Amino acid sequence: MTVLVTGGAGYIGSHMTYGLVDRGEKVVVLDNLSTGVRSLISEQATFVAGDVSDQSLVRRLMREHDIDAVIHFAGSIVVPESVEQPLRYYANNTVASRALIESCVEEGVRNFVFSSTAAVYGIPDASMVTEQTPKEPINPYGRSKLMTEWMLQDAAKAHDFHYVALRYFNVAGADPKGRTGQSTPRATHLIKRACQAALGRVPALDIFGTDYPTPDGTGVRDYIHVSDLIAAHLLALDALRAGTKAEIFNCGYGRGLSVREIIKAVEKVTGHPLPVREGARRAGDPPMLVADSAKLKRTLCWTPKYDDINIIVSSAYAWEKRFNS
Numbered sequence: 371m372t373v374l375v376t377g378g379a380g381y382i383g384s385h386m387t388y389g390l391v392d393r394g395e396k397v398v399v400l401d402n403l404s405t406g407v408r409s410l411i412s413e414q415a416t417f418v419a420g421d422v423s424d425q426s427l428v429r430r431l432m433r434e435h436d437i438d439a440v441i442h443f444a445g446s447i448v449v450p451e452s453v454e455q456p457l458r459y460y461a462n463n464t465v466a467s468r469a470l471i472e473s474c475v476e477e478g479v480r481n482f483v484f485s486s487t488a489a490v491y492g493i494p495d496a497s498m499v500t501e502q503t504p505k506e507p508i509n510p511y512g513r514s515k516l517m518t519e520w521m522l523q524d525a526a527k528a529h530d531f532h533y534v535a536l537r538y539f540n541v542a543g544a545d546p547k548g549r550t551g552q553s554t555p556r557a558t559h560l561i562k563r564a565c566q567a568a569l570g571r572v573p574a575l576d577i578f579g580t581d582y583p584t585p586d587g588t589g590v591r592d593y594i595h596v597s598d599l600i601a602a603h604l605l606a607l608d609a610l611r612a613g614t615k616a617e618i619f620n621c622g623y624g625r626g627l628s629v630r631e632i633i634k635a636v637e638k639v640t641g642h643p644l645p646v647r648e649g650a651r652r653a654g655d656p657p658m659l660v661a662d663s664a665k666l667k668r669t670l671c672w673t674p675k676y677d678d679i680n681i682i683v684s685s686a687y688a689w690e691k692r693f694n695s
């Protein structure tokens with residue numbers, strides 16, 4: 371039994387690979403290195419450079435390595451970029467995933483864990499988002515991921531094919547052992563940008579909007595430590611191997627933090643005031659996104675270990691000091 375991790379040289383995929391090899395799994399990483407970083411891949415994994423849409427390559431890997439499960443991270447993830455280049459997002463996310471799912475069905479690889487996103491909910495009415503909250507994505511990124519969820523759902527009904535889709539809220543932090551972290555070039559994520567500002571690598575942190583209908587006027591998000599997210603993937607993989615057919619779970623802690631609260635946490639960790647600039651809202655940003663992850667806790671017995679913003683920020687900052695991207 372071997373797990374194929376697509377996008378395993380990326381931020382979350384590289385943590386996944388460590389999470390798997392740490393528990394003795396055999397892993398093949400498939401990544402085209404368009405944004406991934408080769409050195410972040412565990413040396414215990416087999417690395418193959420290539421695209422998930424290359425069906426002859428993927429099917430050969432599945433046969434040669436006796437793949438029993440795929441964990442699919444490869445794709446494009448920057449929301450504003452998806453608005454500017456929608457067709458690229460539909461190609462890299464939706465079309466490539468279709469080819470990968472088809473390769474699984476053809477080769478009898480029946481366990482599939484999919485990296486989905488809270489962006490499928492768009493701007494939800496509810497302050498806590500459950501899996502039942504209406505899916506009304508407001509950008510091509512969210513739509514490209516929702517379409518992949520639909521393909522998985524339909525494929526699981528038609529074939530001997532099982533999947534778990536995990537809808538991530540705001541993933542942050544780094545491997546507690548310091549082996550990997552957020553290394554995406556031109557990162558736009560708040561905690562990464564705040565750490566870069568704290569280290570003087572960008573002049574200041576921009577606060578995108580101070581007039582939201584939130585307690586302090588800034589955007590509220592549910593920041594989840596990447597290691598807790600990886601734990602959810604391992605549980606999903608175990609559930610699939612034990613016969614789970616089709617499930618979708620929100621991944622977050624169920625508590626919202628504002629941009630200003632993140633700034634305070636960064637200042638606490640670094641011991642210095644953070645240079646900030648208050649600016650206009652960023653296009654497409656919902657005011658508030660907080661996960662109700664009761665289903666994940668109840669069904670997969672997920673128990674978060676790093677539900678503390680100081681731990682999240684400290685690990686992100688420690689990584690940023692070491693990795694100058």
Ligand code: UFG
Pocket residue numbers: 447449487488489511539540541558559560561563575576577578579588589590591629652655659
């Ligand atoms: N923000 C700033 N300044 C920055 C960066 C972000 O003020 O430099 C604010 C944003 O406006 C938002 C919050 O910080 O209120 C979080 O923004 P991020 O860019 O860190 O993350 P997003 O919430 O925009 O995006 C995340 C995931 C996406 C996913 C989305 C779902 O990264 O993949 O949640 O809405 F699609």
